[in-house]
Amino acid sequence: MSNVVTLHGDKRWKAVIDYRADCGSTSVEYYFEEISELHNLIEHGPDWNFLIRCTLTLNRPDNGDAQSSSAKVEREVRTSAE
16 A cells, blocks of 8 residues: 555544533544554543544545545546536
8 A cells, every 4th residue: 555645654544533521522633553443542532421423534635535525526527627
């Protein structure tokens, strides 16, 4: 996978975990290599009973836009218009 470029060293995944807090909510960002590491991050982070959501993305410089279907449509429309 030599064509993979990441934002945070060689870490493949990015998780943004939102927790309920006294002031509303707080987000914690984690970078990790193997998806199997996610459960340990959640277990050792803030109390998982306050977890609102966990957003997991492939850690890419384009934030996944290259694989997003709406981004693909936009690119195709721009390309066909040229």
